[in-house]
Amino acid sequence: MSEPFSYYSGIPTFEMMLGIALVAVLIFLIGMILNMKKWGGGSVKAFLSAFIKSATKEGHQSILTSVVLDILLQRRIIRRSPFRWVMHMLIFVGWGGMLVLSLIFALFEILHKIGIGSFDLNVVRSGFDTPNEVLGYLLLIGIIIAIIRRVALSEVSKRTQVFDWVLVLGILFITVTGFMAEGYRPDAVSAWTFLGADEALAQTLALFHVAISLLFCIAYIPFSKYMHMIAAPLTIIANGGGE
């Protein structure tokens, strides 16, 4: 295995990945502080205190129940539309699963970089290939359903705004670049190997994919429709969850 693939699925240097990730997280945090200040009438503390008070109100179901049934299993969506639940779960599981795998792999890379533990990073990464591939397809299918729904259903199409399109098309673009970066890898096990092995292109695409993933899927969250990923679960917890 050539050295450039040692870190983060082909990004030339560990520092580069870390740098982009830190910038993304920093922008995300600034955005979240701005949002919490907006909600708290200029004070993050006021928001947090109102949230805690509301979430712990007597008579609410337990927060664990809300997290499992209302946030992770999204029973409020299935009650209204099983079709929309399937679409949303595909996106949610695909997106969330890959985020978790990325974080775990990043942890392995950090441990490897600072010399803790004795493991072969390439072996670890290979172990992530299939789960990433499966999750990527779940996300892709979910996003394609979302796009078709927005185009084909006139009632949905009429009410769709740029605000909505940015989210679905952005995720579609990121998902496809991810599959392409994987497909160009000389050691790829992906179905996208039909693109042909091209190490240089694989590196460039990997860097591009990670950069836009971090910037679009992390940094952009507080400033976009993505915000619902944080505000909706918080709302469910604050309102006590339930069907």
Added chain:
Amino acid sequence: MAEEKKAEEKQMPEIPKGEPSIKTDVIDPISLMQYDACTRCGECDNWCPTLDAMERDMNISPRDKISRWRSFMGKNYGLLAKLFGPKEIPEEDIQNFNDHLFHCTTCGVCGTVCPAGLNTIEMWEATRQQLVLRGNGPYGKQSLFPKLIGEMHNPYMKEQKDRLLWVPDDVEIADNADIAYFTGCTAGFNMQVLAVSTARVLNKLEVPFTMLGEDEWCCGSALIRTGQPHIGDTPRQAAIHNVEALEAKGVKKVLFACAGCFRAATIDWPHLMGREPNFEVVHLADFLAEQIEHGKIKWENSLENKTITYHDPCHLGRHVGVFEGPRKVIKSMPGAKFVELERNRDLQRCCGAGGGVKAGIPDLALGVASGRIKDAMDVKADILSSACPFCRRNLGDGRNSVLGLETGDFNVRDSEENDMQVEDLIVLTAELMGLSTKTKSQTEE
């Protein structure tokens, strides 16, 4: 529209350059967060009763209103506003938003079906209050509520001393008892058939009850629903007054036959006072269901196989969660052929009267009511019952409009000659228990 024209002529505040066009100081942090939690799925639009009544005018769609307020917030408090200063929002946009926001009955079905579980009722009410403070709201005749309720303690320009004028000679009211009947302004002044029926049923059941009488103040619901709770601090004062007066009487349980008052006493009063009252708050429908369970109600008459259906009042059902009590009462009525409306319980369609819409936009209220009447016609109901004076009035108006009937006298029992009777649960209960539902003035005649 005349009301919109009138609203445009209102004195709007001068916004100094560099200041936000909108403020958020009376909107609680959770409600503000909820504006960002909307996923724009549009489920709310599938259920909104006012959208149906307004031929799907999307300006009043819950999703659209959330989008607009979120956009206002972004322009005034978002990243760009922090970097370059708040962007001025055209006054016309804010006024239009205000007017569309007041085209809402605050029924809350949008929140019930929302996948993100938004508490839309609190969002709408708090945002309304912010707009009232800004000088944009309320809408139409809703602006009369603060003066009427603040000064006269009822919205009908009646004297407090007349609170007990409805009480007929045959009714016994105790000075002190464990149970109190909170009559409410509508039943006490304008829909006396409900009050006399309640009192006679309680007497027949040998349940001693007391009342506040001249000491009873309007529950304040109309002010809260229309974003005017701050004007004169009236709802809070009313909550304190009513609760302290009831506590002073030493009652253990307070019965409410009005869904609006019941909602206020259950949710709004404790919120306004910062404490729970020292008595139990019970809706009459649940009380009657309990009496049936204990075998205390003896039916003497029959509905004679009439098809009866039940409309869940928003304030009783979706807001507080009372769904089964009223059904239990109806199902136990002799000769009742009970059928559910297609939209029932927490997914019911609002009657159209709530949120100040009956006073502010009567045509819209009538349109929504007509939709509900058609729901009842779909199940071939002979009787459309409910447990709220406002539903009774508005559904009655809707029935008259759909069937081309003359406006009736809502102070007395609905005519049994009508193709579809619109009548409250307590009136039907009284009749089937063999009691008179005649009001004092009818008896005197």
